[in-house]
Amino acid sequence: MSDSSLGYRVPARVTVIGAGIVGLSCAWSLQEHGIEVCVVDRARPGSGASWQNAGYVSPAICAPLPEPSILRYGVRAVLSPRSPVSLVHATDPRLVRFLAAMVHSCRTSTWRRSMAAYRALNERVVDSYRHQLDGGVSMELTEGNVIACFADPRESSGFLHEMEEIVGAGQAAELSLLTGDEAREAEPHLSERVSMAVVVRGQQYLTPSAYVAALAKSVRERGGKILENTPVTAVERRRGVLVARGQGDGLEAEAMVVAAGAWASNLLAGHGVRVPVYGGRGYSFTVAVESPFRSPLYLPVARVAVTPQGGRARFAGIMEFGPPDAPSRPARIVHMLEAAQPMLRDIDWSTKADDWMGARPLSADGLPLVGTTKTPGLFVAGGHGMWGMTLGPLSGALLATQIATGVVAPELAPLDPCR
Numbered sequence: 001m002s003d004s005s006l007g008y009r010v011p012a013r014v015t016v017i018g019a020g021i022v023g024l025s026c027a028w029s030l031q032e033h034g035i036e037v038c039v040v041d042r043a044r045p046g047s048g049a050s051w052q053n054a055g056y057v058s059p060a061i062c063a064p065l066p067e068p069s070i071l072r073y074g075v076r077a078v079l080s081p082r083s084p085v086s087l088v089h090a091t092d093p094r095l096v097r098f099l100a101a102m103v104h105s106c107r108t109s110t111w112r113r114s115m116a117a118y119r120a121l122n123e124r125v126v127d128s129y130r131h132q133l134d135g136g137v138s139m140e141l142t143e144g145n146v147i148a149c150f151a152d153p154r155e156s157s158g159f160l161h162e163m164e165e166i167v168g169a170g171q172a173a174e175l176s177l178l179t180g181d182e183a184r185e186a187e188p189h190l191s192e193r194v195s196m197a198v199v200v201r202g203q204q205y206l207t208p209s210a211y212v213a214a215l216a217k218s219v220r221e222r223g224g225k226i227l228e229n230t231p232v233t234a235v236e237r238r239r240g241v242l243v244a245r246g247q248g249d250g251l252e253a254e255a256m257v258v259a260a261g262a263w264a265s266n267l268l269a270g271h272g273v274r275v276p277v278y279g280g281r282g283y284s285f286t287v288a289v290e291s292p293f294r295s296p297l298y299l300p301v302a303r304v305a306v307t308p309q310g311g312r313a314r315f316a317g318i319m320e321f322g323p324p325d326a327p328s329r330p331a332r333i334v335h336m337l338e339a340a341q342p343m344l345r346d347i348d349w350s351t352k353a354d355d356w357m358g359a360r361p362l363s364a365d366g367l368p369l370v371g372t373t374k375t376p377g378l379f380v381a382g383g384h385g386m387w388g389m390t391l392g393p394l395s396g397a398l399l400a401t402q403i404a405t406g407v408v409a410p411e412l413a414p415l416d417p418c419r
């Protein structure tokens, strides 16, 4: 370690556990500070939630999950087998603990406090991506208006209320309402069933798998190591160094970052992190389209996002609270497809392919966990839930600066992992 002007001892090398968008962004930003990195993943880069998610980079709608209406909606929803929300292994004690903590956070006052933290982050999202782009990470980040579509205008009240709260918290968001015909003019794939839409202007989207692969390539090209198929079973501090235990002797480093997505809590026991992180499993698939979608769409009643991916469109949705490694349930994809189908037209559904399941790393209080643990040298970057693609590059950059300087950015104060 070297001494910085602040008297903080800067690690020369950092091991990052987890090669999703958050771990890779952190590693990439550490390299910006001249710190050597080694990223280890139990499988390969992007093998968690970061691979085939919806790919919205959408700060205007990026907000904490726990809020009072999800209690009303959630209880009704989990009782219906076709609902977009469900529980896997309902008796898992970790799920019970997670849900109890999340229910505790479903209060308007808590949501508003958390939203203030999100707002401060959201303001910097566009710059965080621009910084990676300027630094040589190749990505196709496309500008687009998110169109939220409804069959019946009365169905829009929940979404509009949520947007009112977000804007009321000071979040910049440019909204407009469209009739069904206007919505079809903006996006010809919308069917006659759509009778109104809410447009959230000036957002962005990308193909996550291509972006994560480019980020991993950039980390390697800048001299970073990425060790694949290297599961870590525990992290401990021994004789002044951190040891990531796994196969063989384990890996030693002066500083480590746990960026293990929905698996993070497995590695954080005993390090003073009390907020549980649990899997919010989602599913996606693609279909081929002759004329590409013009805009990302959101179907709030079905809870499905549709993202243009050139000659295909990706459909993503479902929230299954469950362990990330429990078998995926293909019926969920069928339910998602059936819920989205009536709202769309001119799609050859027989071209459906690329079925995928990934677990969002949900923190029980809805705030990411980014910062130090009680164990010296051990940091966390995770718990971004529904919004890791939007916030990942920024979280990685802010944590890297903290590791490189010892200074905690004001945006990170509410994300203290030991809160």
Ligand SMILES: Cc1cc2nc3c(=O)[nH]c(=O)nc-3n(C[C@H](O)[C@H](O)[C@H](O)COP(=O)(O)OP(=O)(O)OC[C@H]3O[C@@H](n4cnc5c(N)ncnc54)[C@H](O)[C@@H]3O)c2cc1C
Pocket (backbone or CB within 6 Å): 017, 018, 019, 020, 021, 022, 023, 040, 041, 042, 043, 044, 045, 046, 047, 048, 049, 050, 051, 052, 053, 054, 055, 056, 057, 058, 230, 231, 232, 233, 259, 260, 261, 262, 263, 264, 267, 280, 281, 282, 283, 284, 305, 316, 317, 318, 357, 358, 359, 360, 361, 381, 382, 383, 384, 385, 386, 387, 388, 389, 390, 391, 392
């Ligand atoms: C259906 C769906 C749609 C989504 N849509 C969006 C969206 O449109 N916009 C948005 O902002 N976000 C979206 N998200 C959320 C986003 O995908 C996640 O928040 C984000 O990918 C989390 O990134 P991460 O790096 O923290 O975790 P992950 O990508 O899960 O990465 C964690 C990595 O850690 C590795 N790992 C775990 N345990 C260990 C261990 N013990 N040892 C070594 N390695 C380990 C895993 O193999 C994995 O590669 C969506 C998620 C889903 C499921």
